[in-house]
Amino acid sequence: MALRDTHVTMAHGGGGRAMRDLIDEVFTSVFQPPGSEDQARLTGTALQEPGARLAFTTDSFVVTPLEFPGGDIGKLAVCGTVNDLAVGGARPLWLSAAFIIEEGCEIALLRRIVATMAAEADKAGVRIVTGDTKVVERGKADGLFITTAGVGVIPPGRDIGAARIRPGDVVIVNGVLGDHGAAILAARGDLALSTDLASDCAGLGHLMQAALAAAPGISAARDCTRGGLASALNEMAAEAGLAVEIQETALPLRPEVVGVCEILGLDPLYLANEGRLVLFCPEAEATAALAALRSLPEGRDSTVIGRASQGQAGRVTLRTAFGGARIVDMLVGEQLPRIC
Amino acid sequence: MNAVVIRVRGQVQGVGFRPFVWQLAQEFGLTGRVWNDAEGVGIEAAGPGLDGFVAALTARAPKLARVDAVEVATFGGALPPGFEIAESRGRGAETRVTPDAATCAACATEIRGTGRRQGYAFTNCTHCGPRFTILNGLPYDRAQTTMAAFPMCPDCAAEYRDPADRRFHAQPVACPACGPRLWLEVAGQDMPGDAVALAADLLRAGAVLAIKGLGGFHLACDAANPVAVATLRHRKYRPSKPLALMAQEAALQGVVVLSGADLALLRDPAAPIVLAPSRQILPEVVAPGMAELGVMLPYTPLHHLLCDAFGGVLVMTSGNLSGEPQVTGNAEAREKLSGFADAFLLHDREIARRLDDSVERSTPPMVLRRARGRVPGTLALPPGFGTAPQVLALGGQMKGAICLTKNGQALPGHHLGDLDDALCADEFGKAVADYRALFDHRPELVAVDAHPGYRATQAGKAMGLPVTEVWHHHAHMAACLAENGWPLEGGNVAAIVLDGTGLGPDGTLWGGEVLLGDYRGFERRFWLKPAPLIGGDKAAREPWRNALVRLDQAGLPDWADALFPGRPRDLARQAAAKGINAPMSSSAGRLFDAVAACLDICAEGQSYEGEAAMRLEALTRHVPDQGCGYDLTLHGTEFDPALLWPAMRNDLRHGLPTEVIAERFHAGLGQAFAGAARQLVESGAAQAVVLSGGCFQNTRLLSAVEAGLRGLPVLSHRLTPANDGGLALGQAVVAAARSLGGAESR
Numbered sequence A: 001m002a003l004r005d006t007h008v009t010m011a012h013g014g015g016g017r018a019m020r021d022l023i024d025e026v027f028t029s030v031f032q033p034p035g036s037e038d039q040a041r042l043t044g045t046a047l048q049e050p051g052a053r054l055a056f057t058t059d060s061f062v063v064t065p066l067e068f069p070g071g072d073i074g075k076l077a078v079c080g081t082v083n084d085l086a087v088g089g090a091r092p093l094w095l096s097a098a099f100i101i102e103e104g105c106e107i108a109l110l111r112r113i114v115a116t117m118a119a120e121a122d123k124a125g126v127r128i129v130t131g132d133t134k135v136v137e138r139g140k141a142d143g144l145f146i147t148t149a150g151v152g153v154i155p156p157g158r159d160i161g162a163a164r165i166r167p168g169d170v171v172i173v174n175g176v177l178g179d180h181g182a183a184i185l186a187a188r189g190d191l192a193l194s195t196d197l198a199s200d201c202a203g204l205g206h207l208m209q210a211a212l213a214a215a216p217g218i219s220a221a222r223d224c225t226r227g228g229l230a231s232a233l234n235e236m237a238a239e240a241g242l243a244v245e246i247q248e249t250a251l252p253l254r255p256e257v258v259g260v261c262e263i264l265g266l267d268p269l270y271l272a273n274e275g276r277l278v279l280f281c282p283e284a285e286a287t288a289a290l291a292a293l294r295s296l297p298e299g300r301d302s303t304v305i306g307r308a309s310q311g312q313a314g315r316v317t318l319r320t321a322f323g324g325a326r327i328v329d330m331l332v333g334e335q336l337p338r339i340c
Numbered sequence B: 001m002n003a004v005v006i007r008v009r010g011q012v013q014g015v016g017f018r019p020f021v022w023q024l025a026q027e028f029g030l031t032g033r034v035w036n037d038a039e040g041v042g043i044e045a046a047g048p049g050l051d052g053f054v055a056a057l058t059a060r061a062p063k064l065a066r067v068d069a070v071e072v073a074t075f076g077g078a079l080p081p082g083f084e085i086a087e088s089r090g091r092g093a094e095t096r097v098t099p100d101a102a103t104c105a106a107c108a109t110e111i112r113g114t115g116r117r118q119g120y121a122f123t124n125c126t127h128c129g130p131r132f133t134i135l136n137g138l139p140y141d142r143a144q145t146t147m148a149a150f151p152m153c154p155d156c157a158a159e160y161r162d163p164a165d166r167r168f169h170a171q172p173v174a175c176p177a178c179g180p181r182l183w184l185e186v187a188g189q190d191m192p193g194d195a196v197a198l199a200a201d202l203l204r205a206g207a208v209l210a211i212k213g214l215g216g217f218h219l220a221c222d223a224a225n226p227v228a229v230a231t232l233r234h235r236k237y238r239p240s241k242p243l244a245l246m247a248q249e250a251a252l253q254g255v256v257v258l259s260g261a262d263l264a265l266l267r268d269p270a271a272p273i274v275l276a277p278s279r280q281i282l283p284e285v286v287a288p289g290m291a292e293l294g295v296m297l298p299y300t301p302l303h304h305l306l307c308d309a310f311g312g313v314l315v316m317t318s319g320n321l322s323g324e325p326q327v328t329g330n331a332e333a334r335e336k337l338s339g340f341a342d343a344f345l346l347h348d349r350e351i352a353r354r355l356d357d358s359v360e361r362s363t364p365p366m367v368l369r370r371a372r373g374r375v376p377g378t379l380a381l382p383p384g385f386g387t388a389p390q391v392l393a394l395g396g397q398m399k400g401a402i403c404l405t406k407n408g409q410a411l412p413g414h415h416l417g418d419l420d421d422a423l424c425a426d427e428f429g430k431a432v433a434d435y436r437a438l439f440d441h442r443p444e445l446v447a448v449d450a451h452p453g454y455r456a457t458q459a460g461k462a463m464g465l466p467v468t469e470v471w472h473h474h475a476h477m478a479a480c481l482a483e484n485g486w487p488l489e490g491g492n493v494a495a496i497v498l499d500g501t502g503l504g505p506d507g508t509l510w511g512g513e514v515l516l517g518d519y520r521g522f523e524r525r526f527w528l529k530p531a532p533l534i535g536g537d538k539a540a541r542e543p544w545r546n547a548l549v550r551l552d553q554a555g556l557p558d559w560a561d562a563l564f565p566g567r568p569r570d571l572a573r574q575a576a577a578k579g580i581n582a583p584m585s586s587s588a589g590r591l592f593d594a595v596a597a598c599l600d601i602c603a604e605g606q607s608y609e610g611e612a613a614m615r616l617e618a619l620t621r622h623v624p625d626q627g628c629g630y631d632l633t634l635h636g637t638e639f640d641p642a643l644l645w646p647a648m649r650n651d652l653r654h655g656l657p658t659e660v661i662a663e664r665f666h667a668g669l670g671q672a673f674a675g676a677a678r679q680l681v682e683s684g685a686a687q688a689v690v691l692s693g694g695c696f697q698n699t700r701l702l703s704a705v706e707a708g709l710r711g712l713p714v715l716s717h718r719l720t721p722a723n724d725g726g727l728a729l730g731q732a733v734v735a736a737a738r739s740l741g742g743a744e745s746r
């Protein structure tokens, strides 16, 4: 082992020996990209099917703390990009990963994060085929930032997207909402929260494939990340030109999450998730879709929460337990009090 | 012979003005003609009694009319041999519609008589009846109302055509032969028999009824029956919000103390809910913790018949799902209210426009909710605004209401409710279209609150017109200035603005301010020391949160620990310390909540907005002025309540009644703010003091502040709500003032 340092220094970004050692030992030895060129050369039979389409996405990940109950930034970086591909109907195949490391970052931590990434990639059936590292001076980054890009293949004949949602489609989520956001808040804030809350972070590639196989009529899906379910539904309703109504009593919420939200005055509909998707499917296929989703662990708690309809285009409403309909908005920056 | 042409301006259309003129002309022996046009009513006339005629136009005008001006000029044209009611002239004629008006004395007598309208629930005439609530489109004639479904019978048509009849051109004229039908429905079945008598029987037996009214459904029950009232509350998930009452005058006299001013307001054609001191005769469950009750007189023939048949006092609360506006359609009522009501008193005249009951107070005069009977009605803009552009102002969030300006007039719209509710948001869109049509309005400017999260603000920005953002508390101040006719160039005023929360230019939430400024601009001179709102809007629902932060701030965390043992204090404190959803606010409303929580009033939660503050005010009802309010020390520019808490705690330990403590709080708050404003006037910086913001619905606070301002010119709200229901008027005049240019006078 050539790498003896315990923390990353500026030398690790200098382009010399130290950098070579860091990359070799921490990254390439784990990810095992094909070849030594600074590019991945990919072959895949899936690509050659007539009518198949390539899906390509990228995302950057920043989170404090870097490790939290239920995952770490590496898991987020793999799952996030895998999920972006999956909800578009693609089978995720390859990822790139770029790391911006703050001087002083602990190398053991880096190793742990890289290990999770490799494990998650394995689970998701994707390979991390190329990457990059940069080291920046102390204070110029918050520990570690990761950017991943992903490539997947959409099989011939598959075309899902918000524009395909039809009135009457039911809305399904694959499990309890807001766990990630609440877990991060609890882990970050030194809040006196004695909860077992863990991030819901998970790759949803297999889940999505299973759902599509059982319910090929699925019109659209989206992962509910930053901005929560509320933002995902608002985007989809706007693109579909339809109204969407969800039922308060049908929302899957963990009592701990409800409790944290009560105290902090947060709305679980806006809490971030990292292993949750929302999908729309024709009512006739809802049972099949649910069964397929529930057959996998990451979809065990899947449930129908609402429905799309004609009505004011882009409006998402929450039918409350008392029967009223509250408008669920897109989050406009920070949510400031409005009660006067 | 001297012929004249007379121009009558004001609210003179759709109120029986032409037949009134026709009758006057007969009386004074005139020949000539009268017509409606875009400017109001025009008259050409000649005859010996002209002078008396002109004087009578104002002096004896119909009850629903408002004559702003009578202009007389000589006329050289030809006149007909008699006096005639001529066709309307010009574009825009008869586009005005007047507010819905309570049943007039003549109609009330008629339904109790033996004529063909005996017991008829839809009787009306030119001097009363539905107007805005049945309007589908313009111009206002029967075909454009929901009465279009009921072709007039020959008898009604004859009355409609006869200028001597009080139903001349009354668009909703009807009788049992041709008009709407009333029925009582139980479990989907139309019950045989007299619907009103059956309904009264059910009410006497303790049932809850859904009753289709003028602007929406009410839920009604016997106010004297605590079980019935509790049932209604339970079904409606409305644990403690005060319920409005309706009864004939004599019955109301038995449950509230009515002054002459109260009676005059109750009998106004607008027939608002009037807040009056309770005699504490009705069960507490009607309005828990309140010293006043909201009462109204029957304002439709249906209400009269029902109140006559029932005899007592009825709870008449809006028929709606929790958080939603009141229901207006029969099918909607069956769907939504069947869990609340044992029976439905229905009719087949559609409600075109949802209008809540207005809520007002006679002494001091104030409007708490501007709705049925008050809209549509215009307000003259102050001097200097005559050339202002046409502005569309979109108002606030929780008490949505819009306002339009044109030709030196403002047209403030009706209360729309919380725009987060989907139905209210729809109603908002409809109101914009409605009032624009009514006013023939082409907005050049849109004025909105500066809070990006207000739905009205978002709607305004999406309109594709130039937008003026107005700071919340500036709008409050300007609204009060405008309704008091303060001239555009009237100079600076000191504005005490006390409310819940509104976004301030520094990005924090204001709510306890003394501003110095004019229509164009302002600066913040004094304010309540800010404290975090733990949980954002959640802080407005749970008063203990505000007590916790204020006690911690004052170095009394132990008292907070003792007061709220079961609350998640640690988490709340950490959220405050780390700024997790805990924005800073100088809100006076939250200070009321904090004081209430320390007195064990609604500490854990309020079941309706303002409950804690209203209960606190109610406590002071019979407490004389103590002359020694709690000290809100002014340190530099901040009122610091630090000394308030130990003083309160001390008083509690010495066994002082909470009533006295509540009074001392009101007095102290009033003294502090009045003192700061007084300083601005006495130093010559300000010409007058303006009082605005929802806290000024609190009459004890209002009088405490006014006491501290004695001798100074003080402007307060009388015609428009001091709460956010008045914001739009303020937004409109601020936008108009800025567009008119000129320097800020500060």
Ligand SMILES: [Fe+3]
Pocket: A340, B472, B476, B499, B500, B501, B502, B693, B694, B723, B724
């Ligand atoms: Fe306000």
Ligand SMILES: [Mg+2]
Pocket: A057, A058, A059, A084
């Ligand atoms: Mg992305």
Ligand SMILES: [Zn+2]
Pocket: B103, B104, B105, B106, B107, B108, B124, B125, B126, B127, B128, B129
């Ligand atoms: Zn009448």
Ligand SMILES: [Zn+2]
Pocket: B152, B153, B154, B155, B156, B157, B174, B175, B176, B177, B178, B179
């Ligand atoms: Zn008739």
